[in-house]
Amino acid sequence: MALSMLLPRIARATTRANVAPAFRCAAGPLSFARRWASSSSSSSAQPTAEDISRLKHLRNIGISAHIDSGKTTVTERILYYTGRIKEIHEVRGKDNVGATMDWMDLEREKGITIQSAATYAQWGDTNLNIIDTPGHVDFTIEVERALRVLDGAVLVLCSVSGVQSQTITVDRQMRRYNVPRISFINKMDRAGANPTRIIEQIRTKLKLPAAALQVPIGAEDAFEGVVDLLTQKAVYYKGARGEDIVYADVPSHLVDTVQAARDELVATLAEVDDEIGELFIEEKTPTEDQLRDAIRRATIARKFTPVLMGSAIKDKGIQTLLDAVIRYLPDSTEVKNTMLDLDNNEQVVDVVPYSNQPFVGLAFKLEEGKYGQLTYIRVYQGRLEKGQFAYHVKTGKKVKISRLVRMHSNSMEDVDSVGAGEICALFGIDCASGDTFTDGTINCSMSTMFVPESVISLSLTPKDKNSPNFSKALNRFQREDPTFRVHVDSESKQTIISGMGELHLDIYVERMRREYNVDCVTGKPQVAFRETATKRSEFTYTHKKQSGGAGQFARVIGYIEPIDPEQQAELPHEFVNNVVGGNIPTNYIPACEKGYMDGLQDGFMVGHPIVGVRMVLQDGAAHSVDSSELAFRLAAFHAFRESFKASNPRVLEPLMTVEVSAPLEFQGNVLGSLNKRKGLIIDTETQEDYCVVSAEVPLNNMFGYSTELRSATQGKGEFSMEYKRHSPVLPNVQEDLIKEYQKKLAEKK
Incomplete structure (x- = not known):
């Protein structure tokens, strides 16, 4: 690598900024006692040595990938090697038991993960909170909410298919929530396995510096183990289920390959880490400890992803992956999380991840259990104890924590308390996904997750129209899944469900039949069309109505224009008030905006919502007696309608x-x-x-x-x-x- 190319890269300073979308929440009606200042205040209590030690030995990780890359199989092996389960079962196993984390009958029948499932395990002296996420794009919200609350992730890639479409989506989600990741190339036993090509895809398609920490010993049917580039030792996985790790010298035919791969690792790290960059310039060989420290720094800073490899189905490579998770992924104290101080104009303040701080937790996932609603919570700050009271920031309601559990797939373990950095579940809490809870001494809100728009709809009619379970099921599914939406068509009076794809909606229809005993007839799937304007169109519209007594009068003048397509994701529509001179009294301007919003709801060409249109109100006229809010609302609606039809709509x-x-x-x-x-x-x-x-x-x-x-x-x-x-x-x-x-x-x- 040319020195002239390397120096500017080494010189670049990097910072870690939290850019997760903020959840703008109004303060609840409850009056909080302000006993907390800024998290950086010198008066904050110092964490105990015991709490620091606990956090240093805690990892919150997610397993994410494209569909059929082997996420659930990897998780099953992690649970086995950590002693969490005694037997390994496969996703599509012949014993019809199914993987531990795929506990739903539908998941086991279809061989796919539908809901993210949480568990915990211990590897050495480190506790792991693990969430196995779906790979199918229809269930992308499950990945979204998991990555929102995790500190690190394992990105699983197939050794043949490599970076696929959902891999790119998962990468985008990890970047959205600033989640560092380790990459694991799975299925090294498959015909056509080529880890070198996969690493190159990570660099080119994901635009992320990456380098292997291992070299495979053999490939496809001959895959035996790996060579660790840092220790330069061969690692073999022996025993009935690969539980016996055997270290040996590097096979003679791989010595040159290992040295070349180690040089490539050092050169890649030199581009993203100052210390290794200086050693590289001075042509010094970094030690094993220096390399480990650099890999950890660069991984946590999200400037690099270490790549490991193995075959989960053949029980190879999982223990070394667990070692890498502990060595290179951050603990809760090394991750910056922020919240909004609602008593101080939503000022962004840092979360202090220690148990002796005021409690702050985020509800990120809901499930309907046999004992009622099960609410998954990530404790960001403070401690949550059984029997204590928590405050729902959005509503101001005070709730008692009557039962506190840790989840292992669909089984539970009761606990008395959980500290900062932990993931747990509560019963009997009425809330929505993304709500914040505190202990009442602070009034703050965590940022929430990004929810994509639905793209497909279909009508749903229960065969038994008198069944109360129909609406009950739809209400529950909406609370669980923000991407599942329900509305009643104003004209046909049909119930319309919307989601992320055909499979997404099929799963909910099937769950309705199984869990609520409600058979439904579905209509033809309908695509979520939209309407938009393509050119500027001016309007001058007068609304007059006189039928004896006080009439209605309003005049609006202005134009509509298309919004730049690149801005539409952030700004789907906009109303601009440019009226001067009081020709339209200011108290009628909100009514004009409401009329514009009315026009956006149902388009005038095919009846679908209108997007990408800006309405600019320039002038108008009012009558001292006959003008009213209703008159201006109707005037704006009809003005928008007429000008939209003249705007060459598409x-x-x-x-x-x-x-x-x-x-x-x-x-x-x-x-x-x-x-x-x-x-x-x-x-x-x-x-x-x-x-x-x-x-x-x-x-x-x-x-x-x-x-x-x-x-x-x-x-x-x-x-x-x-x-x-x-x-x-x-x-x-x-x-x-x-x-x-x-x-x-x-x-x-």
Whole structure:
């Protein structure tokens, strides 16, 4: 590596900033006694040595990856080697028991993780809180809320498929919540395993400096173990289930490979760590301890990811992965978390992660248990004890902690108290996902998680219309899952459920049948179309109504214009008041904004919400007697409607990133099927005897694709799909949608 390239990189200073989206919460009605100043105040109580020792020996980690990369299999081995379980069961095992963390019947039947599951274990003298997350994009909220409360993560990658679409999504979520990660290349026993290519994909596709800490001994069927680059010792996993670790000298045929890989590790670290960079410039060889310290610093700073490898299904590589988790991922004291001080204009203050501070906890996941609602809480500050009272910041309600448990999948262990940094669960607490609890001495709110918009809807009708369980089930599912939404169509009076994909909604319909004994009939899936304006359109609208007595009068003048598509994620719509001179009294301006918001709800072309439009109010007129809030609200609504129709409006549809993996012999069939569905091919990559095709396809054209893909690839192909953005539909499609909507309106008259 050229010295001129290295020096600027070494010189760059880096800082860690928390950029998680803030949860703006109004203070509850309860009046809190202010006995707490800033977390950095010198008057704060000093943590005890015992508490510091406990936190230094605690790791909160998540296992995340693309679907079918082996997350649950890795977690099962972690539980076995830590002594948490006595037997190993597989995700699709022949014994029909299923993996420990996939406890739902639906998960075991389908062989996928649907809900994130929490557990705890001990490795050496370190306690681990572990959350196994789903890989399917339909359940992305489960990954989102898990990463929100974790201090570190293990990113599992397949040794053949490598970085896939959901891997990129998980990477984005880790960056959103500033979560450091270790990368684990799994399935080293598979045909076509190529860890070197996977590491290069981490660097290029995820834009993250990465280097291997191990070199594999053999590959595919001949995979035996790994060589540790830091100790330069071979590691073999012997015994019936790989529980016996045997260290040996590096095999002679790998000596040169190991030295080259170690040099690459040092060179990569030199780019992201000052100490190793100085040694590299001085051409000194860093010691094992210096390398370990540098890897830990760079990993926690999220400037580097160490890469380990193994095969969970063959019981190889998990113990060394656990060692790396403890060595390189942060404890709770090394992670910066912030909260909003609601008594001080929502000023951002640091959370102090010690047990002798005022209690602050975040409810991040809800489940309906046999004893009522089960609320998962991450304790960020202070201590939570059985029998104490906690305050719900959003409502100001005081609740008693009657039962406190630690979760192991779907089983529980009662505990009397938990300290800062721990994850636990409570019963009998009425709250929503993302709510903050305190001990009442401080009035603050934690930042909450990002919730993506739903992309697909379908109508739902219970066969037994008198069943009270129908609404009960829908209410519960909405509380559990923020991406699952329910509303009643104002015209058809049908119940419409919305979610992240077909599988997402299918799972909830099936859960309704199994858990609530409610059979439902579902309608045709409906895509979440949107409408938008494409050019500026001016309006001058006068609303007059006179029918004896006081009438209605309001005049509004202004224009609407499209918002820049790049800003629409942050600003889907905007109302701007530029009225001067009091032509419209200020007390009527909010009514004008309400009229504009009314117009956004149901579009005028196909009946879907309008996005990406700014309404600018410039002038108007009012009558001293006949003007009212209602008059101006109606005037703004009709003005917006007329100007929108003149703004060359377009219908937008969800555009999905689709990634298809299939044997190379079926590449032509895959490309043909995507082209037939009006997909735009973005990339085609060949991996040994497999091909991976990436494309952008309208969601409306993807229904039934799984069946077609199975048929076109003899059941050997698989695909994943993720929402990317809303994009204009083709003119002929827009015309058809408008005709269909007009026909529907005519039938209702």
